Amino acid sequence: MPRKLLVSSFLFVALTCAPALAAPVAATLPRDRHKQVDVLFSQWNSKTLPGCAVGISRDGVLDYARGYGMADLEHDVPVTPRSVFSIASISKQFTAFSIGLLTQEGKLSLDDDIRKYVPELPAYEKTITLAHLMHHTNGLREQGQLLNLAGWRGDDVSTEADVLWALSRQRGVNFEPGTEVLYGNAAYTLLAVVVRRVSGQSLRAFTDERIFKPLGMADTHFREDHTELFSRRAWGYTSREGGGWRLSVSNSDHSGASNLFSTIGDLLKWEQNLLDGRVGGQALVAWARTSGRLNDGTATGYGGGLRLAGYRGLDMVSHDGMDGGYRTESLLFPAQRVAVVTLCNGGNIEAGELARKVADVYLGAHMKDEVPPAVKLADAQVSALAGDYWSPQTDEVVRLEFKDGALRQVGVPTAFVPIGNGAFRPGESMHVWRFSSPRGLSIQDFWPTTRNFIRLTEPMPSASALAAFVGQYRSDELDTSYTVRVADGKLAVRWPRRDEVVLDAVGGDHFVGSLGAVTFTRATSGGINGLMISNRRLRRLRAERLGGEVSIDRAIPAPLSQ
The missing domain is CATH 2.40.128.50 (Lipocalin)
Known part of the structure; x- marks a missing residue:
């Protein structure tokens, strides 16, 4: 790692991790905060439903941990703070940190061409670097969708070799590396391959030795075999049509993008490491918490497996996860030294929303209301925007309908709220869908790359x-x-x-x-x-x-x- 980056990284952590900033938080904490958290999860506090485990720490000290609902519906096992969940894409930050450790030791550089380590990949017109992979600016097509379109079923076993087979055959990419941001999993599967080929250890062995054992994360490991058994597992579930639940777990035998299992207690130890750098040091922690950039200098809002968007006026480091029936979220507020982890095992549980509501309870006195206020529009104005929109940029189609008095994406229950000047936000999010006359639509979500669409007005093909x-x-x-x-x-x-x-x-x-x-x-x-x-x-x-x-x-x- 360049000396300049090491020095600037050290200063970054020193400024964002000052213990003196924790005092105002303690003074404003609600006395009934644990009861308020229980109310948030009350819907899932049932012996017949999957549920969640939630943990909150302040300055590295556990403030509250509890389980709600059932970890195993078949055997009537409740969720507890020690239940082990698949944490899905929260896994990515550990893969990125492993790359960072190897970078720190001079064993690789983020500027390296991925084909230096994975020569099976095709030689694309533009080089894809390890930095492109880490920051989702690589342009690679999504691995799961490639396997789907090649005939894999949802419950088939997929291996690292299968992913490499699909990626090695691709002649096209989604975009030129470095010109856009597009979140995907293939990049992090490839980074796991890099860790193994550079270190001589599997990602599981490397992270066990270099991260989990030093931090005392005894219940955390990357799964390499989908048939592996381990105690206190929370199984993932999705709702069954007509009522009830069905098991929904991944059968993948590759890791890097996902497939890490952990508990709320272990993850709170990791969140503290993102403050104090016990493993990796302060410079590496700062590196992980630094945004990547596009070729034009635009910040991506994504560091080393970490989302860097703020929340209600506060700096926040976070990541969500979704895999099978698992829904997960980790939030860290560095200046306030508060961390929230929510791990859920029901596919219809909004883990991210719940985690933010927990943060509202703890840090509401320090937050601002940033969601743009709604403006009133006549139903006729809103309904006129319903239709099908196609993107010449991505070839995607989005479908909008006017239903129950609001504009919505077809098949998505969230209502669009008008906020003025042709713009709408989906629900309470900060995303902006902006309509321009006469046919244009632009979508701006978490990522800095705007997607542009035009309304489809071509006639429908006749039956013949x-x-x-x-x-x-x-x-x-x-x-x-x-x-x-x-x-x-x-x-x-x-x-x-x-x-x-x-x-x-x-x-x-x-x-x-x-x-x-x-x-x-x-x-x-x-x-x-x-x-x-x-x-x-x-x-x-x-x-x-x-x-x-x-x-x-x-x-x-x-x-x-x-």
């Missing part, structure tokens, strides 16, 4: 016109063929080992379904010559049309070789 899209399409990048047919007046697409996906027409050659947006492409003659599949984390994956039309009955799914 749908026949032109029917046929087989081949993706060499995934070694997979897709069969498109007409079913009940709509297009449907099917590929090996996956259920058929029905596509809704949204205008012209654009369609949407559960796999994202599907845009058919045309040759200069006007005939359909291919299709592209796009969604937020995967853009323009192309499949070329094969000669002739193919009936769905002739498309016999072949077994997928793994």
Whole structure:
């Protein structure tokens, strides 16, 4: 690590970790704060529901920890503060810190080309560096969606080799490295590979030796085998259609992006390390808490596996997680030296929202109301904005409807709140959806890269016109063929080992379904010559049309070789 960075990092931590700042917090803490926290989680304090564990520390001292709901519905085991959860994407900061430790020792540089360590990857037109991976500015397509489109089912086992197979076949990227920010998991799976190939240890062994044991995090480990058993596990659940719950856990045998298991107590020890640098030192902690930047100098708001956005006027370091039925959130307020960790095992539990409400209880006296106030608009003005919008930038489609007196994304319950000048915020978030006359829409969320859309006004294809899209399409990048047919007046697409996906027409050659947006492409003659599949984390994956039309009955799914 350059000496200049070490010095500036030391100063950064010294300024943000001063113990003197903790005193005002103690003076303003509500006496009934534990009772207020219990009220927040009361909905999940049941013997028939999954639930959460929550922990709060002040200046490294545990202030409150409690479990709500059930860790194991099948065996009537309640959640306790010692329950072990999959913490999902909170895992990323430990992978990043491992890279930082190796950087500190001079064993690698963040400016290194990823192909120096993973030569299996293709030589893209522009170099992808370790820094691009760490800060989500790499442009790689999302690993889970690639495997999905190659025929993996949700409950299939996926390995590091499977991810490398998919990534090594890709000829395209979402964008030129360094020009945008797009959160994804492939980058951190690759960083885990780098840790192993540079250190000679698996990510589990490296983090056990270098991070978890020194910090006394005895209940924390990266899982390398989905069949591994360990005590006090909280199982992940999602709701079952018609009532009840179903088990929802990942079968992945790769780590780096996820697959770390831990407890609230262990994670609070880690949050304290992000203040005092007991492991790694103050300079490395500051490095992890420093934002990456785009090529034009724009801060990404993301450090070493850490989100760096503030909350209600306070500096905050955080990360959320979502994997199967697990929903997790960790928050750290450095100046106030307060940390909140919420680990939940129900897919419909808003762990991030709950964690912020806990922070409101503890730090409300120090916070500001930053959510833009609502303005009144006539229903006719709002309903006129409903429709389908397509992005020439990403090839995504977003669908908006006017429902129950508010504008909403189709399939998403959150109401859009008008805040003036053509802008709306989804619920209480700080995200901004801005409409411009006559057809434009821009979306600004946590990430600094704005996504731009235009309203689709092309006519819907007639029932007879749908026949032109029917046929087989081949993706060499995934070694997979897709069969498109007409079913009940709509297009449907099917590929090996996956259920058929029905596509809704949204205008012209654009369609949407559960796999994202599907845009058919045309040759200069006007005939359909291919299709592209796009969604937020995967853009323009192309499949070329094969000669002739193919009936769905002739498309016999072949077994997928793994």
